[in-house]
Amino acid sequence: DIQMTQSPSSLSASVGDRVTITCRASQGIRDDLGWYQQKPGKAPRRLIYAASSLQSGVPSRFSGSGFGTEFTLTISSLQPEDYATYYCLQHNSYPLTFGGGTKVEIK
Amino acid sequence: QVQLVESGGGVVQPGRSLRLSCAASGFTFSSYGMHWVRQAPGKGLEWVAAIWYDGSNKYYVDSVKGRFTISRDNSKNALYLQMNSLRAEDSALYYCARDPRGSGWWGFDYWGQGTLVTVSS
Numbered sequence: 015d016i017q018m019t020q021s022p023s024s025l026s027a028s029v030g031d032r033v034t035i036t037c038r039a040s041q042g043i044r045d046d047l048g049w050y051q052q053k054p055g056k057a058p059r060r061l062i063y064a065a066s067s068l069q070s071g072v073p074s075r076f077s078g079s080g081f082g083t084e085f086t087l088t089i090s091s092l093q094p095e096d097y098a099t100y101y102c103l104q105h106n107s108y109p110l111t112f113g114g115g116t117k118v119e120i121k
Numbered sequence: 122q123v124q125l126v127e128s129g130g131g132v133v134q135p136g137r138s139l140r141l142s143c144a145a146s147g148f149t150f151s152s153y154g155m156h157w158v159r160q161a162p163g164k165g166l167e168w169v170a171a172i173w174y175d176g177s178n179k180y181y182v183d184s185v186k187g188r189f190t191i192s193r194d195n196s197k198n199a200l201y202l203q204m205n206s207l208r209a210e211d212s213a214l215y216y217c218a219r220d221p222r223g224s225g226w227w228g229f230d231y232w233g234q235g236t237l238v239t240v241s242s
Contacts, residue, residue, distance in 0.1 A: 048228040050166075057216060057232040058166065069230070101166055105226045109182045110156075110168040 016040050016104050020113030026121040033089040035100055035116045042082045043106035049078055049087045053098045061100075062087065092118070123147040123231045125217045130236030133207055141236055143200040143217030151175070151195035154220035156229060157202050159213035159238075169215070170202065174223030185211075207240045214238075 017040040027033050037047065045065035050058040060069045062078035065085055075090045089096055097120055102113040129141040143155070157169040170191040171180045179191050190203040200217055214237050218229035 046227075050229075052166075057234055058229075059232065060228065060230055063221070063228055063230075103166075103168075103228055105228045108171070108180045108226060110171070110226055110228075112166045112168070115165045 015109055016043060016107060016111055018102055018104055018111050018113040020102055020116055022116060023114060024117040024119065026119045027092050028121045029092055029094060031092045031121075033092050033096075033118060035087045035102075037080075037085045037087075037102035037113045039083045039085070039104055039106075043104045045081050046104060046106035047078075047080070047085050048103045048105065049076075050101045050103060051096075051098045052101065058101065089118075123219065125219065125231060125233035127215065127217050127233045127236035130215065130238045132239045132241060134242050135208060135240055137207055138203070138205045139207060139238060141202040141204065141215055141217075141238070143233060145198045145200065145217075145219075148219070150193075150198040152223050154223055154226065155191075155193060155200045156218045156220060156226075157191060157200075158216045158218050158229065158232075159211075160216070160235075161210075161213045164213075167213075171220070171226055172200070173225075178224070180226075204238070207238075209240050212238060212240045 019038045047065045049062040052058040066078045099117045124146045126144045156171045172191045188206045192201045214235040216235045217233040219231040221230040
């Protein structure tokens with residue numbers, strides 16, 4: 015199974031800050047990676063697919079990068095509605111596996 | 122618009138069975154792969170099972186193989202998860218999610234709101 019190591023597990027940031035979350039795959043997964051946002055009591059929603067493509071309707075302050083084993087989700091200017099937990103997902107091979115999550119909290 | 126509505130969750134004793142359903146609308150259900158993803162209370166997300174658009178291929182996480190069965194009825198726009206021999210560690214919110222393609226696995230572009238399964242004596 016491919017292990018997805020996500021870091022940090024939590025972070026505290028202020029509105030307007032630039033935030034970076036990283037996922038590392040235990041083996042190469044090309045660009046078969048997505049990023050998901052989950053707010054408390056809500057279903058996750060996809061932000062990024064194919065490592066760097068922005069899902070329709072997602073604000074442009076979200077961006078993704080990476081290929082192979084190292085991936086990054088960046089929020090260029092954190093907004094109040096961005097406080098949530100973020101997960102990466104690899105879909106290169108089954109079983110599909112998620113990272114452990116990053117909880118973004120208000121500073 | 123795309124809608125996925127799960128049902129069938131509840132409280133069940135260990136060793137018993139439960140069948141989850143997911144009603145799909147707003148898209149051509151028979152053209153898309155579908156998944157079940159679960160989330161234990163306060164924990165992260167875990168992929169559980171997938172089925173291709175025509176039901177020809179099914180995949181499971183190791184922890185549920187031999188106990189859970191994913192299926193679909195394209196004539197009813199419905200996805201199912203038959204869960205047998207339930208264990209306490211199966212307690213979770215179960216989400217139905219759509220794959221953006223019909224075959225293979227490409228992530229999840231739409232999610233339902235989930236149905237809660239609690240396994241307890």
